[in-house]
Amino acid sequence: MQLFLALCFLLGIPSGAPDIHSAKLFYTASTEVPNFPEFVVVVLIDELQVMYYDSNTRRAVPKQDWANRMTEDVPTYYESQTQYLMGSQQTFKANIEIVKQRLNQTGGLHIVQNMYGCEWDDETDEVNGFRQFGYDGEDFIVYDLKTETFIAPVQQAVPTKHKWENNKAEMAYWKNYLTQECVGWLKKYVEFGRSSLMRKDLPSVSLLQKTPSSPLTCHATGFYPDRADLFWKKDEEELHEDVVKGEILPNHDGSFQMSVDLDLSGLKDEDWGRYSCVFHLAGGQEVSKRLDKREIRTNIITNWGNDDRGVTGGGLPTGAVVGIVVVAVLVLAGIGLAVWLKKRPQGFKPTNTSETSSSSGEDPAEKKGSSEEQSMLKPSA
Known part of the structure; x- marks a missing residue:
């Protein structure tokens, strides 16, 4: 290595x-x-x-x-x-x-x-x-x-x-x-x-998107320890194509955050319900969030926030402050x-x-x- x-x-x-x-x-x-x-x-x-x-x-x-x-x-x-x-x-x-x-x-x-x-x-x-x-x-x-x-x-x-x-x-x-x-x-x-x-904390999981053409980000924050994985799956199969996984980063309170992006450009409307973002903590605990247009948050506060996809505006969460040592x-x-x-x-x-x-x-x-x-x-x- x-x-x-x-x-x-x-x-x-x-x-x-x-x-x-x-x-x-x-x-x-x-x-x-x-x-x-x-x-x-x-x-x-x-x-x-x-x-x-x-x-x-x-x-x-x-x-x-x-x-x-x-x-x-x-x-x-x-x-x-x-x-x-x-x-x-x-x-x-x-x-x-x-x-x-x-x-x-x-x-x-x-x-x-x-x-x-x-x-x-x-x-x-x-x-x-x-x-x-x-x-x-x-x-x-x-x-x-x-x-x-x-x-x-x-x-x-x-x-x-x-x-x-x-x-x-x-x-x-x-x-x-x-x-x-x-x-x-x-x-x-x-x-x-x-x-x-031996402490174990599950995260909050959010769906985030900057613009309608941007990749969709699944963001998990507040978990501990960092023995964890975050991934997109379609039906019951984990996706590897059109997916970009980020690194695990520390929060200011000692917990961790990570994200994984999904390219939506080829996704058909009728297939949305087949996708979900899954957080897995070592030991078997999981948090799953199904892909739902109404759950997506964006940092663009315009009419797009109420478009026909049901996407709501209001801004991306600021997230946790990353601490580095x-x-x-x-x-x-x-x-x-x-x-x-x-x-x-x-x-x-x-x-x-x-x-x-x-x-x-x-x-x-x-x-x-x-x-x-x-x-x-x-x-x-």
Whole structure:
């Protein structure tokens, strides 16, 4: 999958089966990006931001009230995360310069990113892990848990792939981390935040049209989570032709909105009743709105608002205000990596990685600038 530099992500629960939970951890280090911190760390549980750190504030802070409960087990949880991330910040800053040298680059805007985490199905107890690295918005190297190998989409990553795969102890460590330790912390977060993470709200659905010749828009807003689909169907068959589906967008209140357009140019009057717009929320709940001329709302207040189709004027609803937040999307340049092993890290902690590092267990936060690579926060069970 092509990774791109995105500075926004949607807060909510991810698409997928309703019983699957996820922990995703993102590091983003950058140079010469205007009005953006040089180093950002974001921790998401079910795509809901639960912790944040950046090089401007230099503090790891909870982003949900219930995330404060992590201190019930570890009273100094966030203070500990702050200390580790301050060390990671220095390492990532050095990493960018090393990557630039290896790629014969000089100054300018550059991004180093890393994402890893795990998924857990609370019905089947099935788990999965993922780990991806990249540079300047492009895939650099990706870990495949099933085969326990690395995929190098660019030639420059092949030496790193071989080096990491030959480090058997490190490979075993990451397999255990992604399938055991990460899942342990994910379950704890889900336990504390279940009321928010399991919330489900159905939307209001409206039919909108700008002019008589414009596509007809089915707009759903106010739903939660964003594991949802919106589509047009004729009789009982979902339509794919003459349909344009929009993206799911966040509202200011934490809910979501989306829309799907239908081209009416070839629609016969006698067939209107055969069409309907269907909203489907993960878990099986649905809202269906049959195509009815009397239900269409328009932003054109003219005589057309009372034409022979029965369309009424009055204006399109203003909709919800879209809220946008920073995302550090997948990626960290993979120039030589070997993770500093720690037996029992307390919570999500950073670990240094280097082509020359050992597995002595030395605290990576105290060895600033010594490594060429830095992985992300690592939860322990």
